Amino acid sequence: MSSVVEDPGIPLVGRNGSVSSRTMYMGQSPSPFTSGKTDRKYDNVGYRLAKRKELFHRRMIISDFALFFAVVGIILMIIETELFIDGVYLKSDTPSLLIKTCITVSTVTLLGFVVWYHILDVKLFMCDNSVDDWRLAIDSTKVLKILLELTINAIHPPPGNFEFEWTTYNADTHKINTAIVPVDVVFSIPMFLRFYLLCRVIMLHSKLFTDASSQSLGALNRIHFNFKFIFKSMMTLYPEYVLAVLICSAFIIASWALRACEMYHDEVHANFFNSMWLISITFLSVGYGDIVPNSYCGRSIAVLTGIFGAGCTALIVAVLARKLELSRAEKYVHNFVIDVELDKRYKVAAANIVKYGWLVYKARKYGTPAQVRRNQRKLLRAIHSLRDVKQEQRRLADASVTLLEMAKNQSSIGNILDRTEARTLELDNRVSAMEKKLGSIDEKLQIIVKAVS
Template sequence: MEELELGLCGQGGSKLDSNKPLVQGSNASQKDKQNAGYRSGKRKVLFEKRKRIIDYALVMAIFGIGVMVIENELSSAGVYTKASFYSTALKISISVSTVILLGLIVAYHALDVQLFKIDNCADDWRIAMTWQRMCQITLELMICAVHPIPGQYYFELTILANKDKALGREIVPYDVALSLPMFLRLYLICRVMLFHSKIINDASSRSTGALNRMNFNTGFFLKLLMTFCPGTILLVFMVSFWIIASWTLQQCERFHDEVHANLLNSMWLIAITFLKVGFGDIVPNTYCGRGIAVSTAIMGAVSMALLIAVVSRKLELRRSEKLVYNFLMDFQITKRLKNTAANIMRETWLIYKHSKLGVNHGLLRTHQKKFLTAIYASRKAKMDQKILFNNANSITDMAKTQNDVYDIVSDMSSSKYAVIEQLTNLKEKIQTIQERLEALPEVITRSLTQHQNRVD
C-alpha cells in the first residue's frame, strides 16, 4: 500500500509535466518508480525514529515522576527541608528531564509532520500545521512542562470547615501544586503501546486501514484492547488510578490533617469513593482534596459501567453455543408437542368411552380436566417454539442470511446474462436460417432454368 500511495504521488508529479515530449515517457516512469521506492524507504525510517523517540519520552516522563515522588516523600518524612542541597539537586534533575522530554515531544511532532508530507506528497511543512495539530502540540508541551522548580516557595492553602476542623489557612510549598499535574505525563503510555502494537507495525494492516479510510489512532487501539483483553485493562487502570489518586490526596491533605498523613487512610477514602460507598469517616478538607474525590467518583462510575458491559458481554452465549442450545431446545419442545398431541388423543378417546359406552360421571370429569390441561400444554409448547424461533433470528443470522441471498441473486444475475447471450446467438442463427430459406425458391428456380436450358 505504501508503494501504491507513493506511486500515485509519482503519477501526480508526472501529470504536472504533461507538456514535455512523449519521448521522455519511459524515463519519467522509471524516475517515478525510483522516487516511490525512496519515499517508501524514507517513510519506514521516519516511522522507526518516531517510535524510538516516543520510547525515550516515556522514559524521561517516568523518571521525572519517580524523582518527584521521592523528593516529596523524603521532604515529608523530615529527612531534609525544601531549602537543602539534596532537594535542590533532585529538582534540578526533574527540570533537566523535563527539558529533554519537551525536546523529544517537539522531535516527535516534527517527524509526524514529515510523515504527513510523504503520505500526502506535500512539499511545504506548513501545510501539515493545522489548528488542530498546533493546539495538540501546545497542549502537550504545557502538560509536560509543569514540574516543581528548584527553590523554596510557599503559598496559603485554604482549609475548609467541617465537623472537626474550622475554616483556616496553611502555608504549603508550591511543590504540591506543581508536582501533582506531572502524572498527566502518563498519557505517553497509550502512545507507546500504540506504536509497539503489531497492528501498527504491520504494513498489510496499515494498507487495509488506508484502503478503508480508517486511521489507527489511540482511540481505535484502546477499543481493540477493551474488546480482546478488557479484564486486564480495567484491572490495571483501576489499580493504577487508586494508587495515584491516594498519593495525590495525601499530598493535598497532609499539611493540616494527621489522618491523611497516613497513606492507608487516603487509600481507604479513595476506595470507598470509587466504589460509591462513602462512609464519611474520613473527608477531604481542601479544594484540592475534594476535586480529587469528585474525579474519583466520576472515574468510579465510568469504570463500573465498563465493568458491567464487559461482564454482560462475557456472559453472553457465543454463536456456536447459541446454535447448540437452540437445537436442544427445539428437540425438547418437539418432544413436548408430540406428548401433548398423544395426551389429547388419549383423553378424547377416554371421554368418548365414558360418555357413550359406559357413563361414569366422576371419571368423565377427570378426563375432561386432563383434556383441557393437555390442550393448554400444547398451546404453551407452540408458543415456546415460536419464541425460540424468534430468538434464533439474531442480527448475525440475519446478516448471514442477507449474504446468502446476495450470493443467490448474483448467481441468478450471471445466469440471466448467460441465458441472454445464448438467446442472442440462437436468434442470429434463426435469422441466418430464415434468410437462407427465403433465398431457397430463387435458387431452385435458377437451377430448374439451367436444367431446362441444357435439355433444350
C-alpha cells in the same frame, strides 16, 4: 506541492535499505524539517517508502526516550515528597534542592524530546504528502496542541523553598482553617499528566500501527490508526487486563495525590491507607462519610475519582455481559438441545390429547359425570400444554435467526437471483437464435414452394 521529478531508471527499493542521495528540491531553502544533505534531483516511490520507514523508527525511539524521562521526573518527585513528609530534610536543605534540580534537568530533556518528536511528525507528513514546504504541515490547531503538550510537560516543582497560605473547611468542626503549604503540592500532582506519553508509546509499538498490511486495510476503509482505535482493539482482545491496569493505576495515583493535598490540614489523611480507603469508597460510589477531604485540591481529586469509578463500573458491566453471552457455536448447541426437548414435550402433549380424548369418550359412554369432568380437565390441560410448546418453538426459531445468519441468507438469495438472471439471459439468447433459425427455414420453404409451383 512537490517539485520532485521521478527518474524511471532508478529502482524502487534501495540497496540494503539505504536511501540514495539523488533528489534535488528546486528553489527550496534548507529548514529544520529537511535534511542538510546535498540536493536531490530525482525521487521515486522507493525512496519515499524507505524515508518513511526510517522516520517511523526514529519517531518511535524518540517517544520511548520521552516517556523514560517523564517517568524519571515523576519518580524523583515522589521520592523528594516522601522524604520531606517523613521529616528527613526540609525544602530548603541541599538534598531537596539537588533532587529538584535533577527533576528540572529531566523536564528540560523531556521538552527537547517532545519538540524532536513533533519535528519528525512534520517530516513524516511531508513525506506522506510529497510536500516540500514544512509550513503546510502546521496549522493553528497543531500549534495549540504542541503548546499545550509542552505546558503539561513543563510543570514541575521548582528548586527552592516557596510557600503559600492555603484555606480549608473542616467538615468535622465546621471551622475554616489556614495552613502554610509548599508550592510543590500545586506543581507535583499535575506531573502525573505526563503519563499520556504512555498512550503514545503503546500506539507506536502496536502491531496494528506498525504492520503495513493493517495500515493499507485501514486506509481503504477510512480507519485512522490512532490510540482510540488501538484502545478499542485492546479492550476487545484483553478487556480484563486493560481494566485491571487502569483501575489499579488510577487507584494508587489518586490515593497518593489525595494524601499530598490533605496531609497539611488533617492528621487522618497523613496515613496513606486512610487515603486509599477514601478513594475506594469514592470510586465505588459508597460514600460512608467517615473520612472526607477538606481542601479544594482533595475535593477535586474525589470528584474525578467518582467520575472515573462510574465509567469503570459501566465498562466492567459491559465486559461481564459480553463474557457471559454464548458464543455462536455454544448458541447452536444450546438451541439444538432445547429444540430436542421441545419436540419431546410436543409429542407427549399430543399423545395426552389422544389419551384423554379417548377417556372422555369412554367415560361419557360407560362412566359417571365426575369421571367425564375429570378427564375433560386433563384434556384441556393437554391442549394448553401443546399450545405452549408450539409458542416456545416459535420463540426459539425467532431467537435462532441472528444478524449474521440474515446476512448469509441475503447473500445466498442474491447469488440465486444472479444465477437466475444469468440463466434468463441465456434462455433469451437461445430463443432469439431459434427465432432466427425458424425465420431462415420459413424463407427456404417459401423458395421451395415457389420453385415447385
